[in-house]
Amino acid sequence: LVARTVATGRPRVLDGLAAAGALGLRIAREGATNVEVVLNDKNPRAAALIRQNIERNAIVNARVVTEDLNGHLATNHYDIVEVDPFGSPVRFLDAALLSAHRGSVLAVTATDTAVLTGAKPEAAWRRYLARVRHTDAYAEVGVRILVGYIARIAARFDKAVQPLIAYAAEHFVKVHLRISEGAGRTDTVLRQLGWFRFDPLTGAYHPADEASDPGVIGPLWSGPLAEEGVLTALRPTAHTGYGAARILDGLRREASFPPFYAENNEMARRAQVSPPRLARVLEALEVRGFRATPTYFQENAFKTDAPWADVLEVYRSMEG
Ligand SMILES: C[S@@+](CC[C@H](N)C(=O)[O-])C[C@H]1O[C@@H](n2cnc3c(N)ncnc32)[C@H](O)[C@@H]1O
Structure with a gap:
């Protein structure tokens, strides 16, 4: 759905960690008719399975690559890159950001939700260089921590990220980020990262000062989790499941509210x-x-x- 909405021209899409190809093949079939999809998985058995699925579904706009994703991204560039790993996406993000160009979209899934949402503070510090504690709004905190982390590591390359649509579902966090370039844009994005202190006695989230406050969470993205234009353009189709339609509806309803719940x-x-x-x-x-x-x-x-x-x-x- 998102690929169809954000892609223009003749978009090249990479499903970078494709497994059997479920995600990439859906994009090839349901995305814009002119979309070209490359499905990559370093496991040759996965690649064979994808080829079978392409044939079975008579898909003509998809092809298969069997490479390490980081290596592939070092010499290839796409308009949309999907990074959907087991667990944390961290090890693929540098390559994905370096390969990204102005206007391209990086879609990242994380299934290490216990780490992102505050159940494992030490792991969150190690992996995402963030302080995360359990709060009432833990699911939203997970989304904002992931966006905040990608914003910071993108900034090292003078690249700015803007969430097109970022959400949490049962077992994962997923963020679609539009990439832009330049120091000014990057600084603007970094200004939207913040630290917060959750008060378990009142349920309140207070803006906090990183240095002086040991109980903080952050840095996390405090800006909008979806772009208005994308939310307006996204229309559920016959293929859209109940879960996705519910999230979309929620994102629309909640777009104008401040962070946390x-x-x-x-x-x-x-x-x-x-x-x-x-x-x-x-x-x-x-x-x-x-x-x-x-x-x-x-x-x-x-x-x-x-x-x-x-x-x-x-x-x-x-x-x-
Ligand atoms: C969680 S699965 C992907 C699920 C898939 N996107 C889907 O929608 O069903 C992760 C896949 O990444 C592949 N993989 C792991 N490390 C990789 C790497 N460095 N380069 C390329 N593929 C890799 C694995 O073989 C596995 O098939």
């Missing part, structure tokens, strides 16, 4: 009240003049533009 049971516990129905909380916030919406990130959780102190106050006022 609150979890209903946790907020009720903090306010020492029994958990109300989520709809009641949203209504109470709206009556006070704030905006609020359930978040697709998590069941029974919501985003709001109310200050965190007001959110807790709303809960305290709801007993009985």
Whole structure:
């Protein structure tokens, strides 16, 4: 869906870690009709499987390469590169960013969600050079940590990344980033990285100063997780699953809200009240003049533009 929306002209797409080719072949079939897809996997058995799948589905705009992805990217350039590894994408990102050019799109999947969302702080520091702790909004933190990390390592090459669409699903985080070049653009992106301190007593996220605060999370991307134009252009098709349509719907609804969300049971516990129905909380916030919406990130959780102190106050006022 995204490939069809962001690609123009005669786009060249690389499914860099293709396995049986599920992702790349979907792009070849459902993407723009003129798209050219290269499916790469260093495992010759995977490559053989992809060839069979190409034949079986009579796909004419796809071909197979059997190389190490980093080596392949050293001499080849694409308009869209998909990096979908087992676990962390970190080891492929330098090559993908160096190979990227102005206007190209880098799509990265990470399945090491425990690390990105705060369950393994030491691993997050080692792998993503980030401080991550468990918070109510852990799924969103995971997405923002990954975007923040890619933004920083891209900056070393004077390349700037802008999320076209970045989201979390059950077992993975996925980010589609538009690449641009130049020191000015890169500096602008870096200014949108931030540190936050999560207060477990109130559920609040406060902007923090990295150096002075030992309990911080970051650096993480604090800007929008999707580009308005992409959200408008993305239209579910007959091939779009329920999960993808739900995420898309959520991203549209939540686009204008600030970062992070609150979890209903946790907020009720903090306010020492029994958990109300989520709809009641949203209504109470709206009556006070704030905006609020359930978040697709998590069941029974919501985003709001109310200050965190007001959110807790709303809960305290709801007993009985
Ligand atoms: C998680 S799977 C990819 C899943 C696939 N994108 C899909 O949608 O089904 C990762 C694949 O990367 C391949 N791989 C691992 N390291 C690689 C490397 N350095 N270069 C190329 N392929 C590699 C593995 O053989 C494996 O098939």
